[in-house]
Amino acid sequence: MFYIFCPYCDERREEEEFHPSGQAHITRPADPENCSDEEWGDYLFFRDNPRGIHHELWVHRLGCRKFFNITRDTTTYEILETYPMGERPTVTAERAGVRQEQGVQTADGGWQTVGARPENSKLNEETPS
Amino acid sequence: MSEARSENSASNVAVFDTHPSDAIDAESPLHWSRQRGVIDAAAGEGQVTVVERPFLGHLILRGGAIVLDEAVRETLGVSLPGQPLGLNHDADGSRSVQWLSPDEWLVIVPAGEEFELENRLRAQLGDAHFAIVNASGGQTLLELSGEHAREVLMKSVTYDVHSHGLPVGKGVGTVFAKTSVNLRRPREDRFELVVRRSFADYCVRWLLDAGREYGLSVE
Structure with missing residues (x-):
């Protein structure tokens, strides 16, 4: 069970009162009409699945019913910070290097898993037997 | 229902009085529970009392x-x-x-x-x-008082209802049994539960069960 600090109620509550709503800080493409299918697909369907630090959106559904963000370590389940909407996290995984080290799987061009994109597109095609 | 437009107000919001102008018997949210015999006023020794404050x-x-x-x-x-x-x-x-x-x-x-x-x-x-x-029509208020009121709540909500968690003059939204409740403490010896109207029967049934060992009675 988590014991979550709600930044609006200003105190810790049981996890039962909350509900997770997925990855935080997802920005909608500024010009949806003119963005690529890949960009739009990433925005709609693809989410990070990191091993390590992850920023999540939660809602205090049985308390103040406000959405807020949680920075959580997905390997230890430790909640590193909670912060209200509109703010940026103070605890972040370092870019690139650490992310790679941690085995972070980032949504990139529709490929969820690092290294999943085949070097040769023919590898993905079914071979007639 | 009588419609009226709020005077002196610059806004053009239509407001109306939800109370009927003629005298019509209103049924409290616990009407059904009483009718079905869930609530028995004679039962319980009154160490914990639940009082419904409808309407x-x-x-x-x-x-x-x-x-x-x-x-x-x-x-x-x-x-x-x-x-x-x-x-x-x-x-x-x-x-x-x-x-x-x-x-x-x-x-x-x-x-x-x-x-x-x-x-x-x-x-x-x-x-x-x-x-x-x-x-007003969507929620109702139940008052819980008596020396064992806190013990009954301890079995029902996840929140810390001790005076250091819920002192007088504090109200929290939290989990009550399997529903939500707006739990308030207006006085040292009294708790108020603001519950959904449609869940009033469920909440009272739960309270009756949780408070049986303290002789809980519902008025």
Whole structure:
């Protein structure tokens, strides 16, 4: 069970009162009409699945019913910070290097898993037997 | 239902009195429970008592704290709780204002006062950015008192209901059994449960079960 600090109620509550709503800080493409299918697909369907630090959106559904963000370590389940909407996290995984080290799987061009994109597109095609 | 337009108000919001003009028997949210014999007034030794307070006026106010505070002070004589989870009462304790979320407050007034209060608030607030919703029909209030009231709650809610967790003048939204509750403590020896009307029967059944060992009675 988590014991979550709600930044609006200003105190810790049981996890039962909350509900997770997925990855935080997802920005909608500024010009949806003119963005690529890949960009739009990433925005709609693809989410990070990191091993390590992850920023999540939660809602205090049985308390103040406000959405807020949680920075959580997905390997230890430790909640590193909670912060209200509109703010940026103070605890972040370092870019690139650490992310790679941690085995972070980032949504990139529709490929969820690092290294999943085949070097040769023919590898993905079914071979007639 | 009589329709009326709030006078003096620059807004063109249509408001109406939810109370019928003719005398019609209203059924409290626990009417069905009484009819079905769930509630037996004679049972229980009264170490814990649940009293239903039906038909109170519940208004949800939304908007900026400063604007609303001024208007509520002017019309109700109670200041808006500035701190999260605050609960303020007027002098005789029959009208209350509770913090629900950073931009949302619950006002509970005696039955029949809510329409007049809503009109006065609208007139007072004028063009400000706000919303007032009459939630009287959607929720009801149960009062829990008696020396073992806290033990009954300890079995029912996840929140810490001890005086250091829930002191007098605090109200929290939390989990009650398998539903939600707005739990308030207006006095040291009394808890108030604001529950959904449709869940009133469920909550009372749960309280009867949880309070059986303390001889809980429902009035």
